[in-house]
Amino acid sequence: RKEVEQDPGPFNVPEGATVAFNCTYSNSASQSFFWYRQDCRKEPKLLMSVYSSGNEDGRFTAQLNRASQYISLLIRDSKLSDSATYLCVVLNFGNEKLTFGTGTRLTIIP
Amino acid sequence: GAGVSQSPRYKVTKRGQDVALRCDPISGHVSLYWYRQALGQGPEFLTYFNYEAQQDKSGLPNDRFSAERPEGSISTLTIQRTEQRDSAMYRCASRVTGLHTDTQYFGPGTRLTVL
Numbered sequence A: 001r002k003e004v005e006q007d008p009g010p011f012n013v014p015e016g017a018t019v020a021f022n023c024t025y026s027n028s029a030s031q032s033f034f035w036y037r038q039d040c041r042k043e044p045k046l047l048m049s050v051y052s053s054g055n056e057d058g059r060f061t062a063q064l065n066r067a068s069q070y071i072s073l074l075i076r077d078s079k080l081s082d083s084a085t086y087l088c089v090v091l092n093f094g095n096e097k098l099t100f101g102t103g104t105r106l107t108i109i110p
Numbered sequence B: 001g002a003g004v005s006q007s008p009r010y011k012v013t014k015r016g017q018d019v020a021l022r023c024d025p026i027s028g029h030v031s032l033y034w035y036r037q038a039l040g041q042g043p044e045f046l047t048y049f050n051y052e053a054q055q056d057k058s059g060l061p062n063d064r065f066s067a068e069r070p071e072g073s074i075s076t077l078t079i080q081r082t083e084q085r086d087s088a089m090y091r092c093a094s095r096v097t098g099l100h101t102d103t104q105y106f107g108p109g110t111r112l113t114v115l
Helices: none
Strands: A004-006 A011-014 A019-025 A030-038 A045-050 A055-057 A060-065 A070-075 A084-092 A098-100 A104-109 B005-007 B010-013 B019-024 B031-037 B044-050 B053-056 B065-068 B075-079 B088-098 B101-106 B110-114
Touching: A004 A084, A011 A019, A019 A084, A019 A104, A030 A060, A030 A070, A030 B101, A045 A055, A045 A060, A045 B101, A070 A084, A098 B044, B005 B088, B010 B019, B019 B110, B031 B075, B044 B065, B044 B075, B075 B088
Parallel strands: A011 A104, B010 B110
Antiparallel strands: A004 A019, A019 A070, A030 A045, A030 A084, A055 A060, A060 A070, A084 A098, A084 A104, B005 B019, B019 B075, B031 B044, B031 B088, B044 B053, B065 B075, B088 B101, B088 B110
């Protein structure tokens, strides 16, 4: 089983819709969680960290469920510019090694 | 510079040759990471440094791969006796952490093609 698993998609979603991604992780010692965004042929960039209580940044909401070991990302009122690959990232307690999921590809359709 | 830089951006080499990939992190960033990214996959951890000390090299595929960061700034990833399966995008990232922040800043990557 992969340490971090994501549905690779692709998700094709009409503009203005709400879309949600889930990510599961296998190591219960995981301590920090992030969502990164990667545009085609570009480097990954931090979208947001994921806090235990859940957090929101504009149209983006991240949630963490430690009991079920999954992380989610919700995008409301999706824009064409949201089209990208979204990478789930986990940092494990005791080391500073970050593990990336395979990414979920999102395309927003006009 | 403002961001992480890597050179060369593209490298084409013949099987059996050695290659050296360079990463220049954001000034002052303590941690530097190397990743390999295949098409359609997320970055795969190779190794990381805090200052000049290599903290974890568990992701290096085999002993043909090595990395160094002798002065705690620029880092070099070296692949000896390259093989076709080494072809990939190699990315480095410098990391900044704080009370409410933990961010990796990635460079543009080096696309390695082994013929």
